[in-house]
Amino acid sequence: MAKIHLKIDDPNHTFIIAEAGSNWKSGSYEEDLEQAKKLIKIASKAGADAVKFQTYKADTVYAYNAGNSNYLAEQGINKEINEIFEYLSMPYEMISELSQICNDEKIIFMSTPFSVEDAKQIDPFVSLHKIASFEINHVRLIEFLSKTEKPILISTGASTFDEIDFAVNLIKNNKNNEIGLLQCTSKYPAPIESLNLSAIPKMKERYNIPIGFSDHSVEPLIGPLTAVGLGATIIEKHFT
Template sequence: MSTFTIGDRAIGAGEPTFVIAEAGSNHNGDLSLARELIDVAANAGADAVKFQTFRAENLYVEDSGEADYLDDDRSMYQLIEDMEMPYEWIPKLHRHCRDRGVYFMSTPFDERSVDELAEYVPAFKIASYTMSHHPFLEYVAESGLPVLMSTGAHEMDEIRDAVEVFRQSGLSEFGLLQCVASYPAPLESSNVSVVETLRDEFGVPTGLSDHTLDPTIAPSAAVALGADVVEKHITLDKSMDGPDHQFALEPDELSKMVDSIQKTEKVVGDGVKRVLDVERELEDIARRRIHATTDISAGDRLTEANIAVLRSGNRRNGLEPKFYDEVLGATVTEDIPKDTGITWDVLDSE
């Protein structure tokens, strides 16, 4: 599987999960609020804070109507226009992220936004609804920066087409994120197994862009299945005005998510089956071995009447049970007290 880096963080199998706190447009047009969201992400241990950079005129037809899923009288065009992040914020947010030890990222939705961001981001994020905009994907690929792309509201064939655009454009450093483009997304719709499907199909790092309300279930399940990246929206308060606050994580929930991801990584382990140090004591005590069940004198033969397969406890371990049939009938060369483990050195070599 291919790997790449975002800043100095390696993205791929065997690496810690790259956690993106999606601030999106939850800054509500307030630069100080945007900085607070960065602080929340940094305090929780996220790796990056991602905003969104767009202009309504490049995103929606002007007479776009209202979004039925939002309780808002504004047209979709007006709503997007009100959520625009000023370009002059970009270096300021980048600087604040740098000071707080997290990466600044933002999703561009048009070519100018790509150009404005390119100097300040270590990678681009492509939103689900942009995935089928092939001319735009080509433009992003030309930047030479790594790309993470969400795949919500698209079929596998459409994902294949988008991946082919990247590869034909010479972009090899990209990852794909399973995403359900519903806000919020029902927990049962998560289908985090797609993380594996995408990895197996395309041989690139994969992850989850999650819109469920629960802070831990889908992200942790995705990590257990090998997700390299997890992205989730954040807010200071779910009750704030704006379309993306209600399904975003509040600060304590983000901390809980990061903690759950890190614990899940520890639980998953490296996949190598071996006896662990924490098992050593009980390995000796509780695994069954061949032991004497009576006092046995030198010259006696081992029979079903004087040996059995038992747990050793604190006594010397005998041979493993797989040798039971082999030692039956063997002659012992020294006295063996009851409960002693039967070992090769007390048996006649023949």
């Protein structure tokens, strides 16, 4: 397992996470794996510290009758959200293969879980965990990840300080103090004016832990460079 700049609080290094999301999906299992391998190689060649995927099952993310997504409908996708997520869900058996490819390419493998079962599947293959914005109050998931004794990064999109306080304290109460927070705007894509990067120094002062930025904007540099200038030491950027 790659060990390159694993410490997320290194003041002399900005920890870069290349977010692949669900864009490894191409067709058959073999085609999906080949596409994921290409993304991993691109992220490694670009110098990222880690490449991150997402691990979920449709029935643990949305209710069975969730219906269509207005956001996706705007993109011309009119299928029910459950059907879309079922198609995009990563087979658990792919996790070990992606981890090995990352090891070969000297880049850290990450994948965001959305349930405790997802977390159990990825935990043997990751060096640190990531909690998505909308899971910030998922108590069972946070407790499980805390007990792995691995560093945990939390995105904070659409969260209040009370909700962030709750998640941070829950992790610390489970005797895990390796925590990082990522300022995030939960809009896809996020307009530059919505990034709220002024929250970064406020979060640094409030929590005294590593603070970063999860960027959903289409601009490649404006958000990340500004965030680093404001004290961010972790940058997560979608590159697909």
